[in-house]
Amino acid sequence: MTVLVTGAAGFIGYHVAERLLSMGEEVVGVDNLNTYYDVTLKQGRLDQLARHPGFRFHKLDVSDREAVGAVVAANPGLDRIVHLAAQAGVRHSLIDPWSYIQSNVMGHLVVLEVARHLPKLRHLVYASTSSVYGANRELPFRETDRVDTPISLYAATKRADELMSHSYAHLFSLPQTALRFFTVYGPWGRPDMACYSFARAIVAGEPITLYEGGELRRDFTYVDDIVAGVVGALAVPPDGRVLAENVGEGASPWARIMNIGNHRSEKVIDLVRLLEESLGRKAIIRTAPRPDVDVPETFAAVDKIGGLTGFSPSVRLSEGVPRFVAWFRKWHAV
Ligand SMILES: NC(=O)c1ccc[n+]([C@@H]2O[C@H](COP(=O)([O-])OP(=O)(O)OC[C@H]3O[C@@H](n4cnc5c(N)ncnc54)[C@H](O)[C@@H]3O)[C@@H](O)[C@H]2O)c1
Structure with a gap:
């Protein structure tokens, strides 16, 4: 059977498609190849996928x-x-809010409508984000926490997706799983994210800006662990039995929401130190106050996805960063 992967030229989409293809699945990938970041990188990922006969x-x-x-x-x-x-990206939602509504809200509705009319549909798995937890203080973040105070439009659109999905689950018994990703990094990563953008600056001898001197904490999750969680979740659709984990009166048994993170909250400055070590160069560090769209800390509780799929993140930041740097050196020929 065939899996539709949207955003297949993107960082996570590419890795998920690659894994599904290597498992012998047929994959239909779609992507608009927009210019939010370097299209050469998106094309490079697609070139890798095109080597598989099962990819269109x-x-x-x-x-x-x-x-x-x-x-x-x-x-x-x-x-x-x-x-x-x-x-994607929280800061860019201050610059171009329109693209967030168009892609994340309208795009999600289109996918829901298509899914609803697919007679054979077994499961729709879609990306949400740790950003839905906003400035919540209680850690680790749990799926049962309140998430109605987003602090960026990006987070608001992703929470809107979860709510739209719930209504479709309720109305049409559409089996769905939202995965709240926590700061994903690794080879073929996203140039706008910390790991990649810091590496570029360090190599170019340019300064990097660390909020609060790098004391902010993130649950950095290596992309291979993310892929294992996505593929694992895809294999276990909600089956309409009341989900023990669903909270709230009236929650649909067809709608599931799960965190997917590393379950380790690490300081951003530690990421910089690991990059310096792998690249063999010191970073020039500037410090700035935390912007309003950034949260002080993220930290994922992962027992829910662990219980359902056996998900158990295995790549520590100290292993993942050198792997990212090895790819980075090859891709940029440095
Ligand atoms: N990377 C992370 O740390 C992270 C964290 C939380 C959530 N997410 C979510 O995970 C998903 C994948 O993120 P990513 O890091 O791979 O980002 P990405 O930007 O690398 O991938 C997204 C892809 O979607 C494509 N796209 C965007 N709008 C589109 C549209 N309207 N039509 C068709 N294609 C479109 C882009 O061209 C891109 O290739 C996103 O939904 C993102 O919000 C990612």
Whole structure:
């Protein structure tokens, strides 16, 4: 059978598609290849995927319902969807809020509509984010925590996706799992994120800005662990029995939400030190106050996904950073 992967040219989408293909699945990938960051990198990921005979790609916007509908109609074997296409990044949502509504809200609706009309659909797994926890103080973040105080439009759109999905689960018995990703890093990573952007600056001898001197903490999650969690979750759709983990009166048994993180909260300055070590160069550090869209700390409780799928993150930051740097050196020829 076939899996539709949206955002297949993106960081996580590429890795998920690669894993599914290596497991012998057919994958239909879609992505609009937008210019939020270097398109050469997106194309590079697609070139890797194109080596698999089971991979097909369509350049389209997920908010374009005719285009998505046509791809789905042309692939009658589709029975699962991994929806990762989105406008990502919290800070950029201050600059171009429109793209967040278009891609993350309209795009999500299109995917829900397509899923609803797919007779063979077994499971829709989609990307949410640790950002939905906003400035919550109680750690680690748990799926049962309140998440109605987002501090960025990005977080608001992702929470909106979870709510829209719940309504479709309730109305149409559509089996869905939201995965709240926690700061993913690794080879083929995203140039706008800390690990990649710091590496570039260190190599170029340019300064990096650390908020609060790098004392902010993040639950950095290596991409291979993320992929294991996504593929594991995809294999266990909600089956309509009341989910023990669902809280709240009226919660649909078809809608599941799970954290996916490393379950270790580490200081950003420790990431910088590991990058310096791997790159053999010192960073030039500037410090600045934490911007309003950034949270002081993220830390994922992962017992829910662990209990359901056996998920157990295994790559520590000290192992993952050298692996990222090895890829970075090759890709940038440094
Ligand atoms: N990387 C992380 O740490 C992280 C953390 C939390 C949540 N997420 C979520 O995980 C998903 C994947 O993130 P990523 O890090 O791989 O980001 P990414 O930007 O590398 O991948 C997203 C891909 O979606 C594509 N895309 C964007 N808007 C589109 C649209 N309207 N139509 C079609 N394609 C579109 C982009 O071109 C890109 O290739 C996103 O939904 C993101 O919000 C990521």
